[in-house]
Amino acid sequence: MKPTFCQCCERVYEVPEDYLKGTSKFRVCPKAFLWFECSCGSGLVLKKGEYEWYSPTLRMSEAAATIFQNVQEIRNIPLVPTAIMTLQTVISDENSSSTDIKKALKQAPNIAMGVLRIANNLRASSIPEFTNLEHAISFVGRKTLNELILTETLQEFDFKTNFFAKDAYWQESILTGKICEYIAEHFARHLSKDEAYIAGCLCNIGKVVSAICFPNVTDDVARQTVNPRRPRTWSLGEDNIRAYSHVTLGEIAASLWGFPDYVVHAISYHHVVPEKVTDLPLDVLDFMDNEAEQRLATLQQVVAMGNQFTHWVLLQPTRMDEPLLNSYAKKFGLSDEQINQLADQLMKLKELKAS
Template identity: 20%
Template sequence: MNVNMDKSQEIFYKILSEHKELSSLPQVLAEVLKISSDDNSSADDLADVIMKDPALAAKLLRVVNSPFCGMAREVTSIKQAVMTLGIRTVTAIALSTSIYDLTNKIDSLINRKKFWRHSLEVAIASRMIAEKIGYGSPEEAFVAGLLHDIGVLILESSFPEEFKRIWRLVESGEKQELVEQRTWGTDHAKAGQFLLDQWGIPKKLGEAIGAHHEMIDHGEPASSKKLNLILNLANQISRFRVYSMPPPESKDLENRDVIAASLEISQEQLAKICENLVSEVIKESGYLEIKIGSLEELFLQANQLLFKQYLATENLLRENRTMKQQINRDQVKKAALESLNSLSATFSHYINNAISAILGRAELIEAGITRGEIIDKNGSAGLSSQIIIEAVDTISIILGELNKISMYDDSSQLDDSYLADFEEKIKTQLKNLEKASAPIGG
C-alpha cells in the first residue's frame, strides 16, 4: 500500500478525533442538503427545515431583503424566501454561512479576515466563470469556491507546531501544497475533500476542492469534470491571498491558459471577471455577513497588490532590456565572427595561391641545381631553396589551424584547453619559422 496514503489517512482521522464537532454537520444543515438533492422535495419542505434553526432563518431573511436581491417588497416568510431565491441558492447560502460559523469556532493563527476574503473572492470568481460558460449550477461553483481552503484551517488547528513551520516556508515563497505534501504526505486540498466527504456533501464538490491545485501540462487532456476546472481557474485568478505569493512561474501561467481553453473561456472574458471581482467581494460579504475586513483594509491590500504588480512589471521590463542587450551583443559577436570567418577564408585563398607560387619557384630552383642547369658554387642557393620550402610548410600549418577556428559558428564552442593547445602549436611553428628565416651563416 502507498506509504503516503497510509500517512494521510492517519492525519485525517487524527483531525476527526481532535475535533469531534467536525465529525458531522449540524442536523439542520444535513437535512437541508438531503432535501436539495431530492428532486421530489419542494420549497415547503426546505422552508420547514430552515425554520428549525432561528439563526439560519433570520440570516436568510436578511439576505433576501438585502439590496443584492433587489426585492420590490419586503419578504417576511421563509417559504416566500425559498420560492424567491430558489432551492439551490438557499442551499448555497445555508451551507456557506453555516460552515463559516462552524469553522470560526476553531482556534487559528491565520488571519481570518484575509482567509475569508480570499475564499469569498474564489467563490464569486467560480460562480462568474460558471455563468459565463453555461455551467448548470453556478451556486454549486460558489460553494466549492467558498470552502476550497477549509482544509487549511483544519490542518493548522490539528498540527499547530508543524503548521507554524510550514507557514514560515510558505510566506518565504515556497508552494504551500508542496510543503504540506513533504510534511504530511497530503495537503489542505485533500484534507478539505476528506472533511466534506465525512459530512455527506455531494461528491463532486469534494472532488473539485481536492483537485484545486492540480497542474495540467500543455497538450495533456484536461479533466472532463468542469467543476474541478472552474474552481482551479478561479483560485488562480484570485488576487486577495492569505499569504504573500511570489510572481507566477511560466508553468503556472501555462496551466491557467490550458484550463481556460478547456472551459472555452477567452482571456478577454477572464479579464472582465477579474475587473469586477473586488466590487463583488465587498458587496456580497455584506449580505452574507462574512467578515473580510473594512473597506480601508481591502483597499490597502489592493494597493499593496498593485504595487507588487508594478514592481514585478518593472523587473520584467528590466530583465527584458538586459536580455535584449545581451542578444544585441551576441548578434554583434556573431556578425563579427562571420565577417572574420569570411575574411579568413579570403586571405587563406590568396595566401595559399602565393604559397603555391613560392613553393613552385623554390622547387624549380632546387630541380635546376640538381640537374646542373643552375650553378650553385657554395651551395647557398640549394640551402635557401630548402629553407623557403620549410618556411612555406610552416605557414601552411598555421593557416590550417586558423581555418579550424574559422569553422566554428560560435566562439563559445572554443573551450580554454583547445585555445591553449592552439596557442602552443602556433608558438612552436613561429619558432620554426624564425629559425628558418635567420640569415645564412648567422
C-alpha cells in the same frame, strides 16, 4: 440485512453493493446515524448498527484513507449536527413545501440568516434584496439550498489556531466562490453559477481540517505565506515542513461531511495542471451522461483558475501559482491581455461587493 426503500423513486437497497452504486453524500451524524442521498437526490437515513458495510474511506484516495486511518488527530474533526442533516432531509423531500422548509430552517436561526445572506449575495443587481426567507428559498432552489446550508454550518466550526484566522479564511473562500461564479457566468455559461460559487467556496476546505486538527502546523504554514524574506504559496509551505496537504485533508472532510461529487472533484484537483486531472470513479460516472461529465470537468477548471485569481485580486502575488493560472486560462482560450482584463474586472467585483 433489512431492505431500505426510497419513497421518491422506489429504489430498493438490499445488499451492500446497492448502497454503493450511484449514491452520494454519505455522512455519520453525532447520533451515529448514517445519512446519504439516493441516486434520485432524495435523502435516506440508516440507524446505528444497520450499515456494517460502510466506511468513510470508501471514496477517499489512498493518501486520504491512510491519514484518516492512522493519524489520531483526525478524530477531532467535528461532525455535522444531526439537526442540520434532518433539515437537509426535509429539503430533499419532494413532498415538503417552501413553508415546511422555512419552519425547519427556523429551528436553526443562525443557518436561516446565513441562507438569507447568501441568497442576497447570489442574486443579480436587478433583483430586489430578499427580506423573506421563503422568497430566498424559492430563488436558490432546493439542491443549492442543501449545499448552502452545509457551507453555512461549516463556518460555525471553531479554529484552534492562533495566527491563521477563521474570519480571514472564510472571507477569502467566499471571494473565491464569487470569482468562480463570475468566471462561470462569462466563460462557461452551461454551468450552474450556484455550483461554481459553492465549489469555489469549499475548494480549500482542507485548511479548516488543518486548523482544527493540526493548529500549530497550520499556523506555521500560514506564517510562511506572509514571510517578507521568503514568502511561499500555501502548498510550498506545507511541503517545506512536511505538513499534510490541505488537498488530501479536504478529501477527508468531503467524505465525512457529505460534499456533492462536483465539490469533491474541485477539491481534489484545484492545484493540478489540466493534463493530470483524472476522472471520477466509475460508480459515479455510471449515473452521469456525457453532458454531466463535461460540466464536471469544466467546473473543476473554473475553480482551479478562480482560486488563483483570488490571490491576484487580494494582491498576494507570492501565493499565486502563475504557471497553473496560465495553463487553465489557455483552456478557456484567454490571451495574456485577456487574463489581465479579467483580473481588472474581478478587482472591480471585489470592490463592488466590499461597498
